[in-house]
Amino acid sequence: EQERVQKKTFTNWINSYLLKRVPPLRIDDLINDLRDGTKLIALLEVLSGERLPVEKGRVLRRPHFLSNANTALQFLASKRIKLVNINPADLVDGRPPVVLGLIWTIILYFQIEENSRNLEYLGHGIGGSVSSLDSVGNQKHGDLKAEKWKQGARKTLLNWVTNALPKDSGVEVKDFGASWRDGVAFLALIDAIKANLVNLAELKKTSNRQRLETAFDVAESKLGIAKLLDAEDVDVPKPDEKSIMTYVAQFLHKYP
Template identity: 55%
Template sequence: MAASRAASRAPRDIANVMQRLQDEQEIVQKRTFTKWINSHLAKRKPPMVVDDLFEDMKDGVKLLALLEVLSGQKLPCEQGRRMKRIHAVANIGTALKFLEGRKIKLVNINSTDIADGRPSIVLGLMWTIILYFQIEELTSNLPQLQALSSSTSSVDSMVSSETASPPSKRKVATKIQGNAKKALLNWVQYIVTKQSGIEVKDFGRSWRSGVAFHSVIHAVRPELVDLQKVKGRPNRENLEEAFTIAETELGIPRLLDPEGM
């Protein structure tokens, strides 16, 4: 009898653990995406701030403002005290149409779900926007990145005329993303190995100790980092200091927290 009850509890326990992990991931994503958005909205005149990602995207006003900052294009926007749901849905529709016009595939993302503040849909949209515009930025810097790394590491010859400028078609997006990520990882691997002797295998677990972050900072501004001290400190302390230095000394927006690593 006891064994039967234990067996019946097991699936529920697993489901509870999975739900908790999913909730934690959602919190981390929400916090990180909000910081990324605010780092760009701060460039707007006048600036805007997103306080609650799920609530602040509902009327589409800040979503359109973000796309204007990222693209440099002016987009039509309904706003004012008398805004109703129909106006909010129209704003979000304008944003989605703009993204689709750039050949960005929006999977299961629609205006009403954003207007309802559905967390998974809002996060999915924000990730799509971040991914696309990050690809543009990395791709525009690919020639310089390869030049930096080609003389010091075995970076493949992967920059072609097709990827020398931001992508305009979805079919080349994956190739561009792979090229940019590979070039960046190769450069980081060389820099970190040279500076601290540790191995960076990816953009995930390899960074949790904070040593890789400090090594990259040291490569740019050696006077800001004492790598010997870094190697003997706790992960959290290293991460906190690296993010603070990057923000205060290098002007890099703080998008990550030690808790999210």
């Protein structure tokens, strides 16, 4: 279930960037559509503003796929994003844990860390541009660094949310899971960014689903925040943390 929600969120996140490309691109299947590496490279180009060499054409075969995947991984390594125990073949073979892990690392770096550099005033930077992805296996050192990096990003984002929400809002966010289930935190965040877009008092009388749908619709139409989540995936006992972090990180851009 967690994997299903992550695939959906990450696909939406990738498309929100690929649509900015000229000409725009999109993916429908996260695992299969990234296998030849062309769209992965296109995504990295949009995110970084840099040009990367790419093998493209009508007849691409496995060696071309591997070359593209290698280009993408080398580019990430050049950004000091440490990719532990991941190789081009894993991407070309479409191994879901590896693909999801890679996209999460890209989100952490480009969406959360890049934005959190603007948050130095919180005094909780993520600490160095070194992330680590240990996709498979038991490389303890890699695991430890990956966990430290992830917790750093999580803490930075959580601190930002806590600071962004007005003290008198009565909204307490303790995590990127159950705290968001009823939709009130999303609405309060929208209200903190721009007043009078939502009527919190009225919406508190409605259901979780209605609040979530209203928040996602208003954030998209009024703040230009891509709708990455579906209400039914958040209104569950344990919402997917990575999906909620990915969505909430978009609000960083918009905060005055």
